[in-house]
Amino acid sequence: MAFYRSHVLVCGGTGCTSSGCQKVQEALATSLKREGLDKEVAVVQTGCFGFCRLGPIVIVYPEGAFYTQVKPEDVPDIVTEHLIKGKLVERLLFKEEMHEKPVSLYGDIDFYKKQHRIALRNCGAINPEKIGEYFAVDGYQALAKVLHTMTPQEVIDTIKASGLRGRGGGGFLTGAKWEFAARAVGDKKYVVCNADEGDPGAFMDRSVLEGDPHTVLEAMAIAGYAIGASQGYIYVRAEYPIAVERLRTAIAQAREEGMLGENIFNKGFSFDIELRLGSGAFVCGEETALLASVEGKRGMPRPRPPFPAVKGLLGCPTIINNVETLANIPPIILKGVEWFTSIGTERSKGTKVFALAGKINNTGLVEVPMGTTLREIIYDIGGGLPGGKTFKAAQTGGPSGGCIPVQYLDIPIDYDSLAEIGSMMGSGGLIVMDETSCMVDIAKFFLEFTQDESCGKCTPCREGTRQMLEILKRITGGQGKPGDIELLEDLAETIKAASLCGLGQTAPNPVLSTLRYFREEYEAHINEKRCPAGVCQALLNYRIEPEKCKGCGLCAKECPVGAITGERKSPFVLDAGKCIKCGACVAKCPFKAISR
Amino acid sequence: MKSWEELNQRRDEERSKISLRRSEAAVKIIVGGGTRGIAAGARAITSTTLDEILRHHLEGKAVVQLAAVEQEGCEPLVRIEQPGKEPVVYQNVTPERMQRIFQQHVLNGEVVKEWVMAS
């Protein structure tokens, strides 16, 4: 057996794969071999570190040096300077936005310091393709504990007492779900993992699957024991090829090690897991649609009751848990209810992973205790907004959620507080918007998404969202009419009240919440034909302000349609009739003399 | 695997392989690298240390780290850190000396006074 003095961890998540981590890893292997260090230094491919903006990310242990945006040509420096001479490669070290000096060590970075990682505990820390590394971090200990020392009811009681709520959107109590399925009568029962992550921008489930697939398998086996199921399915989207591959590997290894299969730990409990690949229909995240898809039917929701816990997959009692939810199960079993309930708020226990996106410096994945404020997430962890722009709103909950305006920056975020202010936790997408974001346009974006992704089954969702979208298109296109806001509200109420599934019932939320907090923007679009954020092209009127124009002529040179004319050194003039509102002149003007 | 004991055994084995990522080691052996250290033979010291760790089955308990600490004329340097104890720095270490330092200091907790760098 070899002993490695150093481990070089290379992120192998989807984000870093796109930015070229594979090449970096190959360069490392070659370079180490060339220097004769391949027996001393191990290269380890891990899952996502969450700091996706700066990928590919490389961490060198034992120091914990955090290198960002590493390119293959940086590898020789890492090897000869750091690994041979012991000198950190300063230029590659992460530099905190607010601080002068680079922060060398992983644990010192603000982005990580304020996080509390439970679901993501192993992401970026272990090699997801080696079950051994999962064993090393107490992997399958929870399953062993459950099978050796707990009755199924005790498992359910533990999960119930932990207060864990579903992380996929609904926030239903996980333990209660398990209990329903445990009590339901059925020859067969099933555990289904919902890995059909679909909210725009959200990728926490993918990260867990890529970085720590065994934790999902272990949790599913525990769930199977609790409800009396011997078969599990993971419904994962085919657009996650790395996650699918890692899951395949993990399932094979778990079977080989006896963590899945017949008579696990000789305790008379058998459980196995199969993958089912979905092709990325958003609605398949809805439980009953997911089950239909697993059964090979068109992914469409069906009315409830009967609930899946009573009549689910193939008519049998079934629990469906989301990936992040499951990733919480083994730690709860091992560390106990008291530990878990000490984290979070009164009615939302534990942590939540958020995917930071939009106008924020540190885009990526963060896991924070429930009750953390939006301000802490955006400013302390997310590093604030780039370019000194002002925070306008944050969108949470994806297409089912809503916008949180600036006055709520300091409310502690949990399931209930978000619902109260007209948004929702959803799966944890968090999109930050600044003053250059048009709220009507944002609402239109989400409506376009739901309309595209509506399964088309029920009338309110299929036809209602289409008509809402038409109205929003009209408003942003400068054709808004008095009464449009009322019509939107009328439709929104119908869709909320009468749609068949959660997708439809929540589809109007982005419109309703922007109407609630930014009604005046809608009114400006409709009544004044003006987009305050300067986004809606049809409403923009480019004009050169003569008092600011110095007559340099740069704008005229830049204009692709020759709409700007003038004599040098005197104010230029823009012909609105020719202008195509491309914005090229504004970007070019050194004097900010062009308004829109 | 068919028992919890087996699983625990596996966990301990595997944990020793990744302990250096978890700052769990009982002893940290820092070899002075840098340009001068390397020239003076720091790499051989590193290899010897790794061999010793393996020989005494201390994987998971000991960590070897290179550091760019330099002191003219004293290379190669080796610094031994143990929780709760003052760190000790040895100078002009050779592979043979390293073996003794390992035996005497790391395993038996007795500082090899003659090679300790004068401060």
Added chain:
Amino acid sequence: MNPLKMIKLTINDRSVEVAEGTTILEAAAQAGINIPTLCHHPELRKEGSCRVCVVEVEGARSLVASCVHPVMEGMVVRTNTDRVRWTRKNIIELLVAAHDRDCLTCDRNNNCELQRLAQDYGVREVRFPAAVRHDPPDCSSESIIRDTNKCILCGRCIRVCKDIQGVSALGLAFRGSRTKVGPAFNRGLANVACTNCGQCVAVCPVGALKERSAIDDVWKALNDKAKHVVVQVAPAVRAALGEEFGMREGSLVTGKMVAALRRLGFDRVFDTQFAADVTIMEEGHELLHRLENGGPLPLITSCSPGWIKYCEHFYPQLLANVSSCKSPQQIFGALVKTYYAENQGLDPKSIFSVSVMPCTAKKFEAARPEMARDGVRDVDAVLTTRELARMIREAGLDLPSLPEEEFDLPMGMSTGAGAIFGVTGGVMEAALRTVVETVTGKELRHIEFEAVRGFNGVKEATVAVGDRILRAAVVHGLANAGELLGRFCRGEVSYDFIEIMACPGGCIAGGGQPRSCSKETLQMRANALYREDLGKKVRKSHENPAVQEVYQKFLGKPLSEKSHHLLHTSYEKRSDL
């Protein structure tokens, strides 16, 4: 679920007690409260998709679809609040906005469920831009025309095709507002495994599905002095046609129908039941022949063209089991253009042969290339019951007030056995009456074979035929048929004789019949046919004097070379997609 357990709930402040498992919609109906529906259909799987039937349930976050939501103890339901009415109206308005609103020229004008709802809920303006698709209609099929621009995506056609018929020719494609109903790969109905049974047409609430009409062709022939136009009418038509004229369900209008046809201008009004009797002669002897010569058994009936096409698509390995005998419509057609033409001294080419059928699949059957000789089709045009009703209205006739008239002879003479062809089990019963007597040479004392009557999906009977026990099965609805044949192919069951009807209930529930959804209506139509049987002087096919005459003068005997040539056919394997 315990059907004996009673649940108490309140609907609109009235206390209601219903069995566990009842839906709110059903409970409300029992309490005399009507809730509007669109996607709901009593004979189909519950879908809950249109949301027109929403009601308020105390404590529920949103409104609930009453057609799928089961009642619960202590539930408080309100079906007529402002919120409910306003939501329903909005939903109807949304559907109307997405619907081709050319009502005046629509097949379903005045008979459209969406139109009626829009009327009931006072949808007087549509506040949204029209969101209608502009797809060309699918006219590929001989039987059915599909217009997606009128489709409201209720999914009834999909459910009947998949669940009741086991065919799945229709499904949903695309998502969001682009969602549409159609065959796989956007093919035409003619190019997929559609059986043309028309059950989709029968359940469509709007004008998205209709039969390919032959009315114009028939008027044209009737107006052509050079044409000798004969018409045959299938048994099930007379048991349902009255409904189109406001008559009680189950009214048997045979005589009035004959009178109407004569007034429309048909030169001869004949009865398909005559051909049904001939069918029994041929098929009965085919059964005996197979029993004596080692099969292949079971012999499976061939009267239902929907079933025949189903077999060609999904069970081609059983085509050898299907009787080679043509259906009564085609036997009739063949005899009209040969036997009758010879008798009357007419050139077969001058005869225009029309059939009135409860069936859309008959249109496809009549157009099969093998159903013609020298380019002369056995049957030139097929009308459904609904089309005949329209022609009668067009001609200004009031069916209920017409006198009762008799069919023309000789091909209007039929037996009770022929009449019951129109209901599930009827062909079996008619065949047994003849086969048993033929084998034993003795008159049956009791000719009603009760075991094969009724609406159970699969009926089985063992009948002594001389010294042999005949194992018989009767199925209706193609999903039931597929299920039974699957069991047969796996060797789990064996039979000597199987009757299969494509439509659930038999021809009385055919895709060309007046649209109705209730089992009660079907029962009354069936009763009407059994009444016709009872009222006949002759009730066994082989005793039909006109049939005996055909054999004497023309065909010789059953299974003769001539009858093989004229009255038998062959089948082809087709793709199951």
